[in-house]
Amino acid sequence: MSDAGQDPQHWFDGEAGPVVRPYAMTRGRTSSATRHRLDLIAIVVPEPAADDPARDQTLSPEHVEIVERCLASPQSIAELAASLDLPVGVVRVLVGDLVESEIVHVTRPVPPAELPDVNILREVINGLRAL
Numbered sequence: 001m002s003d004a005g006q007d008p009q010h011w012f013d014g015e016a017g018p019v020v021r022p023y024a025m026t027r028g029r030t031s032s033a034t035r036h037r038l039d040l041i042a043i044v045v046p047e048p049a050a051d052d053p054a055r056d057q058t059l060s061p062e063h064v065e066i067v068e069r070c071l072a073s074p075q076s077i078a079e080l081a082a083s084l085d086l087p088v089g090v091v092r093v094l095v096g097d098l099v100e101s102e103i104v105h106v107t108r109p110v111p112p113a114e115l116p117d118v119n120i121l122r123e124v125i126n127g128l129r130a131l
Helices: 061-072 077-084 088-100 118-130
Strands: 043-046 104-107
Touching (some): 043 061, 061 088, 061 104, 077 088, 088 104
Antiparallel strands (some): 043 104
C-alpha cells in the first residue's frame, strides 16, 4: 500500500501542532561525536562569534533556537530541554553538534568531590580572625 495518497493531516495534531519524531531532528543519532560529557547541569554558552545563528544555513531550526536562547542567557541542558519541549537526549545530540561546530561551548559546575571541605574553610576563617 502506498503512502502517496495519505491525508497530509495525518502528521498534524490539533493540540500539539506538527508531529516530528525526535530521531528526525537528530538524523537518527542517539549521541553526538563530541568528546564532552553533556550532563543535565552542563551550561551551554555561545561563542562570541555566534551573534546571529539564523544566518548560518547549515543549522537546523532547533540548533538556531538553542543558540538564540543561550545568547539571552547561558542555560543548562535540562533548562533547554524543558523550554524547547524536547527530550533530553535530543537536546544533548543537538548541543553536541553545536560544540563540534564551535558555535557554543559547555561548562560544568565543579563536582562536589572537588570542592574544598567546609571544615577546612572554617579553620582558615578562624585562623584569619585570630591574626
